Amino acid sequence: MINKATFRTKLTLSYFLLIFVSLGFVAFFLDKHLEQKSLSEIKSSLDNEARLIELQIVSSPGILGEPARLDRLCRNLAGAIESRITVIAPDGKVLADSEVPFERLADLENHGSRPEVLSAFKGGTGAEIRYSATLRIDMLYLAVPIAEGKGGVLRLALPLTSVQRVLLAVRKTIFAGLFFTLGLAFVLASVLAKSLVGPIKRIIYASSKFAEGDFSRRIFHNSNDEIGRLAATLNKMAQDIEEKIREIATKNQHLEAIFNSMIEGVIVTDNQSRIISINSPIEALFDIRRDAAEGKFFLEGIRNSEISALIDEAMNSARFISKEVVLIIPAQKIVQANVSPIYEHDKVTGSVAIIHDITEIRRLETMRRDFVANVSHELKTPLTSIKGFVETLLEGALDDKANSMDFLKIIKNHTDRLNVLINDLLELSHIESKEIVLNRERFKLSGLAEEVIAGFRSQAKKKGISVTSDLPSDLEICADKVKIEQVFGNLISNAIKYNKEGGFVRISSEPFGDKIKISVEDSGSGIPVKDLPRIFERFYRVDKARSRQLGGTGLGLSIVKHIVELHAGSVGVESAEGIGSKFFFTIPLT
Amino acid sequence: MFNGKRVIIVEDDRDISGLISYNLRKEGFLTEEFADGGKAMNRIGEEIFDIVVLDIMLPGVDGFEICRAINDDPRYSRSFVIMVSAKCREQDRLYAHLLGADYYLTKPFDLAELISAARESSALLDREHLIKTSG
Structure with a gap:
């Protein structure tokens, strides 16, 4: 009680x-x-x-x-x-x-x-x-x-x-005095107790708030006795804790900001391989949601056993582990997984995995390697003919009157081809360098088309091909005239080269939003459907032998694509085998 | 100069193919030219050639495939394979030899080198023939 x-x-x-x-x-x-x-x-x-x-x-x-x-x-x-x-x-x-x-x-x-x-x-x-x-x-x-x-x-x-x-009278007085004094004493004691208990109550209230995690409160005290000192100590403690908490919160915010702005994916796990946190690149890479994955075991949240094994290995061996991992689900990707164990007092308490998507880097590397291989092959082939026929002539074929003239013509052809190839390569490298400055000017497109067509007249005449332009005479664009001339040149040249005898080449235009769409249509052999998506790639040829025979370098369409894209336009092709092809590009009018 | 050895040239560049053919004919070989890997394979299946000159990058079936097929074909056990390719990496050369190529020339090759490879093959074939007939 x-x-x-x-x-x-x-x-x-x-x-x-x-x-x-x-x-x-x-x-x-x-x-x-x-x-x-x-x-x-x-x-x-x-x-x-x-x-x-x-x-x-x-x-x-x-x-x-x-x-x-x-x-x-x-x-x-x-x-x-x-x-x-x-x-x-x-x-x-x-x-x-x-x-x-x-x-x-x-x-x-x-x-x-x-x-x-x-x-x-x-x-x-x-x-x-x-x-x-x-x-x-x-x-x-x-x-x-x-x-x-x-x-x-x-x-x-x-x-x-x-x-x-x-x-009795005396006793009455005494008792009255006694009761009065006691009553007074009770009131006084109560007041005194209240004044003593008040600060203690405030301390109890404040410390219960501290226990709940609210450190913003301070205990009011104006005495310097033990209770006052206790209150002051508690206040100091609360203030220190509050500052520490604020410091940690700020640090956490910084970390969170870094975590979320990273391009690399980050996965943090505990030592049971449970996912503590992931950032948005991981969400995108594995097609998962952060709130759904966090808290789950690695394999439940992110279904990749190879990365899971790397995390386990890093934690078990307490070593940094780096490995290239090929992802198949949800998309084919190549990633570099760098896994570090997290230590706490010499004990491994979890891991951090940095997942770097290197698909694009690898793709570019492959492209570059393929390009170098292609270039060397393309250069070596004409060189082989030149060297071979020169040696053949030197070995006595000069006296072979029936063939020596043909050999010399072949040598000349291949020298020209090498020259064209080198020019195209230089052109491509120049366009791709991004340092190129377009010399934009306003000009009439039909005029330019006619000029280019005139250049191909004799070539077209040989095969009996009619080349016509339906471009409106007032159609003007603002672009680099020399580059657009190259585009027309390459497209018309292809259209004539791969055309049948007595065929046609038609240049036409139609409005395309704020751009103009220009098409070069031919009545050639057409392009197989499987080759269409790759037709604009460097050195991609539908028929390699035929292309070489016709003096193609395999770079023409690639150059066209780059020039058009430099002008903020796009290229495309439609084709039906045996009927013909229609190459088109869009160019902004202004 | 006629030695009568049959040579099949599988090369998609018509000029290089013609170059090899012209020079080997001058050496007395009988040549056939194929620009397409698949067509060449068919021809190889039909008849046996003493020497196969092979490019690697070919339309249809590539040179490595043809080389492997020849190596696996017992009828071709005495034939010689001369590979001619722009691929100059050591690993391509090694791979070609693993598949059974006897010579590997990189483009642009020396004409003399090609001719000596053909002559050497021819001589080895002749010697083998001699041993066989005399023994």
Whole structure:
């Protein structure tokens, strides 16, 4: 019960108990003291009165022998001192009594055996408090010998009701004082306890808030006592923790920002291979959602056993591990996985995997390697012919009149081809370098087309091919004229080369949003569907032998594509085998 | 100069093919030219040639494939394969030899080298023939 009471109640009760006990003792002894004091005072005044009456009796000679006179005297004196006066003869017989009628004195029992009377007979003063059977109240009896006992005993009796009344009055005062003081003490104790408990309550409230994680609160205190110091210490602690938390939060925000802005994918796991966090590149790479994957085991969240094995290996061996991994699901990718174990006090507690998508790098590497291989092959083939035929001639074929002229023509062809190839390569490398500056100017497209067509006239005539332009005469574009001329040149050249005898080449245009779409259509052999997607690639040829024979380098369409894209346009092709092909490109009008 | 050895030339560049053919004919070989790998394979299946001159990058079936087929063909156990290619990496040369090529010439090759390879093959074939007929 007391254990459940609040500190304030306990404190109040302690104060109260302390005051109660001390005041109780004081009241008790005061009461006793006052009681005795008043009794002895009454006794001594009764004694004095008795002495005076005894003197009166002694100084009235013969009165003891005259009962009626004695009785009168007693009655008179008793009325004056408000006490009962009894005169007892030495034999114990009552001679006179102020309260008993004279006639009935004889009925009274012998008083000689009463303790106060006995001690008076012995010559002293006898006093006793006794219940009077006659008057039915507590009485104070006091007896003195008359004429040193020779004349009997004089006894005075005072009802104690008056004494008790006095004592009661005194006690009432004391108790009233006691209760008033206790009441006051209770109130004061309560107030005092409250003022002591108040700061403690504030500390309790604030620390419960700290426990909940709210460190923004401060405890108000204005004293420098123990409680004040406790509050100050708690405040300091809360402030330190708050600062630390803020510091950590800021650091976390920085890390989070780095984490999410990284191009590389990051996977953090614990030592049970559970995913702690992943960033958005990982979401994209594995087609998963962050909130769905985090918290799961690696293989549940990211279904890649190879990376999972790398993470396990890194944690088991406590070593950095780097390996190239080929992903098949959800998309074919090549990634570089770098896995580091995370240490905490020399113990591996998890891992960080950095997943770098190197698909594009590998693709570019492959492209570059293929390009170098292609270039060397393309250069070596004409060189082989040139060297071979020169050596053949040197070895005696010069005298072979039937063939030597043909050999020389072949040598010339291949030299020209090498030259064209090198020019195309330089052109391509120049266009691809991104440093190229287009010399834009406004010009009439139809005029340019006619010029280019005129250049191919003799070539077209040989195969009986008609080359026509349907371009509107007022169609103007703003572009690099020399480069667009190259585009037309390459497209028209191809259209004539791969055309059938007596076929046609038609150049036309149609609006295409804010651009113009220009098409070069031919009636050639067409391009197989499987070759269409790769037709603009460098050195890609539908028919290698035929292309070489016709003097193609395999770079023409690639150059076309690059030039058009430099002009923010695009290229495309439609073809039907045996019917013809239609190459087109778009160019912004402005 | 006629030695009568039959040579099949599988080369998609018509000029190079013609160059090899002209020079080998001058040496007395009988030549046939094929620009397409598949067609050459068919021809090889039909008849046995003493020497096969092979380019690697060919339309249809490539040179390595043809070389492997020849190596696996018991009828061709005595024939010689001369590979002629622009591929100059050591690994291509090794691969060609693994597949059973006897000579590997990189383009642009020396004409003399080609002729000596053909002559050497021819001489070895003759010697083998001699041992066989005399023994």
